[in-house]
């Protein structure tokens with residue numbers, strides 16, 4: 001089935017030079033990714049719009065905030081979402097984290113085959129990183145529910161004061177801890193007519 005590897009207007013300037021690399025990753029997700037259970041079976045257009053275009057917006061946020069020099073971790077990366085598209089368009093050092101070793105092996109094979117030298121993959125419990133890292137950007141797409149994340153951050157508030165959390169979200173997310181956290185929600189198109197949301201969370 002053919003599909004349209006479109007990029008919405010917000011992402012054209014930083015993605016267009018990397019379309020071939022993004023298409024190679026798309027091809028891997030739609031074959032190996034499905035075969036090895038990293039993603040559930042989806043059609044090519046869905047994989048492009050929902051996984052790749054959505055991931056590119058994580059990069060747009062970090063680039064707009066001008067904080068690219070910090071450590072970047074993609075927690076609960078699964079098939080490398082959003083970390084692989086982020087790393088492809090940014091050339092930024094980025095570490096993919098998943099608790100399942102099998103997923104890390106698949107990602108290491110992809111990184112080596114596609115020569116993505118700025119990206120590495122490590123088996124680790126994301127909670128350990130959330131408790132111990134400072135001056136760090138944490139990307140999370142569909143990793144844990146918003147409320148669980150906020151509770152975890154609340155418990156580890158001191159070491160998270162200088163971290164930035166960029167987290168997939170939805171329109172009706174409520175910040176129950178607004179005395180502690182600043183949450184800025186971004187709404188963007190992943191194709192001609194479907195919107196998605198990402199929250200940018202920092203400690204006040």
Ligand SMILES: C[S@@+](CC[C@H](N)C(=O)[O-])C[C@H]1O[C@@H](n2cnc3c(N)ncnc32)[C@H](O)[C@@H]1O
Pocket residue numbers: 075076077078079080081082097098099100103124125126127140141142143
């Ligand atoms: C729903 S998947 C999301 C995958 C990907 N981010 C995406 O958007 O498609 C959640 C991933 O988090 C991983 N995971 C669950 N608990 C984790 C933990 N404590 N530390 C690291 N990864 C974890 C799972 O193995 C799984 O790959």
